[in-house]
Amino acid sequence: MSDTHQQSIGFVRDSMLPQVAPPLGETGIFKWMKANMFSSIANGALTLAALAAIYYLLSGVLPWLLNGVWQADSIRECREILDGKVGGCFAVLAERWNQLLFGFKYPSELYWRPTLAFVLLFVAIAPVLFRKVFPAQMLWFSALYPFVAYFLIWGGSVLIPLFALLGFVLGYVFYSTFVARSFALGSFGGILVAMAVWYITGFLPIEGVLATEAVASRDMGGFMLNLILGTVCVSLSIPFGIALALGRQSDMLIIKWICVVFIEFIRGVPLITLLFVASVMLAYFFPPDANIDLILRVIIMITMFASAYIAEVIRGGLAALPTGQYEAGDSLGLDYAQKMRLIVLPQALKISIPGIVNVAVGLFKDTTLVSVISMFDLVGTIRGPVQASSEWNGVYWELLGSAALLFFVVCYGISQYSQWLERQLQTDHR
Amino acid sequence: MTVLSDPPVGSFRLSMLIYDSKYRSYTFQFIALMIVISLFAYLGSNLLTNLQAAGLNISYGFLGESSNYDINQSLIDYSSRSTHLRAAFVGALNTLLVAFLACITATIIGVIAGVLRLSPNWLVRKLMAAYVEAFRNVPVLIWIIIIFTILTAVLPAPSAFRGENPDATMLFGAIAFTNRGLYLPAPIWGPGSLILGVIFVASIIGVFAYRSYATKLLFDTGRLLPMGWPSFAILILPTLLAYFILGRPVTLEYPELAGFNFQGGIQILGSLIALWWALAIYTGAFIAENVRAGIQSVSKGQAEAAASLGMRPNRTMNLVVLPQALRVIIPPLISNYLNITKNSSLAIAVGYMDITGTLGGITLNQTGRAIECILLLMAFYLVISLTISGLMNVYNNAVKLKER
Numbered sequence: 001m002s003d004t005h006q007q008s009i010g011f012v013r014d015s016m017l018p019q020v021a022p023p024l025g026e027t028g029i030f031k032w033m034k035a036n037m038f039s040s041i042a043n044g045a046l047t048l049a050a051l052a053a054i055y056y057l058l059s060g061v062l063p064w065l066l067n068g069v070w071q072a073d074s075i076r077e078c079r080e081i082l083d084g085k086v087g088g089c090f091a092v093l094a095e096r097w098n099q100l101l102f103g104f105k106y107p108s109e110l111y112w113r114p115t116l117a118f119v120l121l122f123v124a125i126a127p128v129l130f131r132k133v134f135p136a137q138m139l140w141f142s143a144l145y146p147f148v149a150y151f152l153i154w155g156g157s158v159l160i161p162l163f164a165l166l167g168f169v170l171g172y173v174f175y176s177t178f179v180a181r182s183f184a185l186g187s188f189g190g191i192l193v194a195m196a197v198w199y200i201t202g203f204l205p206i207e208g209v210l211a212t213e214a215v216a217s218r219d220m221g222g223f224m225l226n227l228i229l230g231t232v233c234v235s236l237s238i239p240f241g242i243a244l245a246l247g248r249q250s251d252m253l254i255i256k257w258i259c260v261v262f263i264e265f266i267r268g269v270p271l272i273t274l275l276f277v278a279s280v281m282l283a284y285f286f287p288p289d290a291n292i293d294l295i296l297r298v299i300i301m302i303t304m305f306a307s308a309y310i311a312e313v314i315r316g317g318l319a320a321l322p323t324g325q326y327e328a329g330d331s332l333g334l335d336y337a338q339k340m341r342l343i344v345l346p347q348a349l350k351i352s353i354p355g356i357v358n359v360a361v362g363l364f365k366d367t368t369l370v371s372v373i374s375m376f377d378l379v380g381t382i383r384g385p386v387q388a389s390s391e392w393n394g395v396y397w398e399l400l401g402s403a404a405l406l407f408f409v410v411c412y413g414i415s416q417y418s419q420w421l422e423r424q425l426q427t428d429h430r
Numbered sequence: 431m432t433v434l435s436d437p438p439v440g441s442f443r444l445s446m447l448i449y450d451s452k453y454r455s456y457t458f459q460f461i462a463l464m465i466v467i468s469l470f471a472y473l474g475s476n477l478l479t480n481l482q483a484a485g486l487n488i489s490y491g492f493l494g495e496s497s498n499y500d501i502n503q504s505l506i507d508y509s510s511r512s513t514h515l516r517a518a519f520v521g522a523l524n525t526l527l528v529a530f531l532a533c534i535t536a537t538i539i540g541v542i543a544g545v546l547r548l549s550p551n552w553l554v555r556k557l558m559a560a561y562v563e564a565f566r567n568v569p570v571l572i573w574i575i576i577i578f579t580i581l582t583a584v585l586p587a588p589s590a591f592r593g594e595n596p597d598a599t600m601l602f603g604a605i606a607f608t609n610r611g612l613y614l615p616a617p618i619w620g621p622g623s624l625i626l627g628v629i630f631v632a633s634i635i636g637v638f639a640y641r642s643y644a645t646k647l648l649f650d651t652g653r654l655l656p657m658g659w660p661s662f663a664i665l666i667l668p669t670l671l672a673y674f675i676l677g678r679p680v681t682l683e684y685p686e687l688a689g690f691n692f693q694g695g696i697q698i699l700g701s702l703i704a705l706w707w708a709l710a711i712y713t714g715a716f717i718a719e720n721v722r723a724g725i726q727s728v729s730k731g732q733a734e735a736a737a738s739l740g741m742r743p744n745r746t747m748n749l750v751v752l753p754q755a756l757r758v759i760i761p762p763l764i765s766n767y768l769n770i771t772k773n774s775s776l777a778i779a780v781g782y783m784d785i786t787g788t789l790g791g792i793t794l795n796q797t798g799r800a801i802e803c804i805l806l807l808m809a810f811y812l813v814i815s816l817t818i819s820g821l822m823n824v825y826n827n828a829v830k831l832k833e834r
Contacts, residue, residue: 273807
């Protein structure tokens with residue numbers, strides 16, 4: 001037996017050691033970095049690679065941004081000011097911002113009108129987007145907004161939007177009177193009444209009555225054109241998309257096949273071919289004396305395009321709804337229109353919101369394609385009048401970068417909103 | 431005595447077309463059909479009137495005529511004396527070429543970015559999120575133009591490669607990035623290269639044979655053969671050996687600077703590269719999101735169950751997580767491939783001669799046959815789309831969860 005333990009002096013600590021802060025590697029930022037960036041060798045290598053990529057990007061972009069020249073008349077003057085240093089020539093934005101935003105033909109003294117329309121757009125969509133925050137009465141303004149915006153952007157006689165509004169109002173009056181008797185009678189009758197009003201008022205001599213200065217459609221351009229096409233086509237395509245989706249789900253074979261053929265055809269071809277149709281082919285299909293301008297033809301084609309995609313999204317929503325919901329509607333004795341309006345569509349549309357927003361963002365991005373058929377939207381203005389001018393020939397990154405930034409801000413904002421809305425509408429699994 | 435009977439079954443009355451739900455659907459269908467027919471009749475009659483007024487007719491005879499324009503990149507023989515039909519065919523092949531290249535590249539980029547978005551590394555995760563958001567929220571047309579501008583405005587002209595002290599040098603002495611495109615060495619197939627090709631194909635088959643043998647052995651006896659390096663060796667070694675035994679039948683022709691331009695080698699046009707990479711990076715961002723959603727859709731319990739059975743992490747990934755994730759990933763992946771094919775029509779913005787550039791561009795402008803050209807163009811894209819979505823439906827039915 002060993003007796004070492006008998007001879008060793010027992011150690012008994014008689015005072016507490018002072019508290020020591022945890023080692024540097026186990027607290028705060030170091031611990032976080034160790035856990036999140038250098039947890040293994042491979043991870044550390046990835047971090048270093050990422051850091052190198054970020055450094056490379058920033059070392060290229062930062063001097064360009066910070067040395068940027070904002071005051072110059074041409075790219076040559078920019079280069080003189082920069083004197084060999086790296087720097088952006090942002091003077092092109094300072095000088096040509098109006099062309100980039102409004103197109104190069106929109107009368108500059110009227111810029112306030114589209115600007116006002118743009119500001120009012122926010123007032124109009126705020127109550128739609130944020131139901132809980134804004135009073136419901138504001139929705140009246142949202143309903144009036146399309147007519148106000150048309151009047152502001154295009155100008156001309158105030159009677160044109162007023163008569164258009166009158167058609168909607170009379171149609172709605174007819175609908176609300178007869179909807180109690182039959183939904184079909186109310187809705188179809190309402191549509192007929194509205195069309196009759198528009199047809200009759202089309203004969204009235206309203207040229208120049210109570211008119212402001214009119215701007216022709218072909219003078220629209222710049223980012224304004226992208227916004228006009230985007231908002232108009234998305235808002236028009238939602239009702240068409242719902243109708244197409246319901247048609248595709250319908251038991252009536254003929255209606256079903258009409259919708260299937262339309263949807264599959266439109267989804268099978270690129271938007272650019274449809275725009276070609278709008279620019280060179282559609283004119284053949286209208287009466288010879290009808291003078292339908294290019295922007296309207298483009299709106300028709302893009303709306304058809306978007307409706308087909310939205311129809312597929314909504315069809316997904318309809319299919320995701322449990323059959324029990326349809327059967328519950330039937331067992332309550334509701335007819336088809338009531339069942340759809342009161343039970344099925346509110347739930348199906350809620351499921352479809354992320355998809356609809358995706359389509360809307362995609363469509364807004366696709367409005368740049370109109371530059372291919374020589375319309376001067378933002379991209380068309382950059383590649384056309386701005387880069388072709390002798391002053392700014394050779395400026396690329398400032399223009400393309402700002403275009404990318406504009407689109408990014410709008411599209412990212414929309415997708416963030418849709419994620420927020422999804423969380424708001426989540427009524428299950430709380 | 432009273433006799434209770436069913437209410438008399440009335441014969442068909444006209445009002446039943448509206449009030450009887452059985453007949454009402456026929457009324458609606460009839461109305462819809464009439465509206466569609468009259469719409470088409472209206473458009474058709476307008477078309478005929480307009481064509482007559484313009485002195486035109488619908489005819490596809492122009493396809494047989496000589497095209498009189500050049501195409502700068504063509505996979506098959508083509509000259510300006512070829513027919514419009516052949517020009518359209520060249521364009522179609524160019525569309526398929528760029529779509530194929532972009533699909534492969536986008537898949538690689540997307541899978542890497544999607545997996546890295548789930549990485550435990552905070553910095554990498556954020557960087558990939560920034561990539562995805564930046565590319566998803568900016569129009570693909572702008573990306574195509576940006577990349578095209580990089581290629582044409584930033585890269586040096588071929589003349590910069592000349593002289594004693596050139597401003598630009600070729601990568602590995604073989605690859606030249608110029609503003610006229612990318613110049614690569616071209617392989618020259620000497621005698622004996624056919625044997626080499628046969629050996630290569632045979633070794634590919636050998637790899638599959640080895641892998642299926644290893645799987646069978648595993649299932650039969652439980653013995654686990656290594657998979658990775660033997661497959662690689664079978665793939666490479668025989669071809670490499672044969673290459674030296676046969677006396678290097680395949681040689682490379684390097685691009686040489688001659689005059690103001692490079693001669694020899696393969697030239698890939700800047701417009702093709704711009705379109706290819708813009709589509710790949712743009713769609714890669716969408717694929718990354720699909721891949722991430724797919725991996726996240728496999729519940730954690732699956733991986734934990736595999737771990738509790740004693741499987742190693744990479745086998746868990748290969749045998750448990752990925753097969754389930756693929757079910758979620760593949761359908762949107764295919765629709766992304768379709769989007770690439772359709773977006774490749776933006777080639778017209780950078781002057782790459784795809785079918786939209788030949789048939790829908792120059793041919794249309796030269797002959798003035800707008801209706802015929804656009805109908806053919808639409809038919810081409812429609813055939814591709816419907817074929818791919820048909821294949822996708824077959825796949826979906828094959829991998830659908832078989833429940834009850």
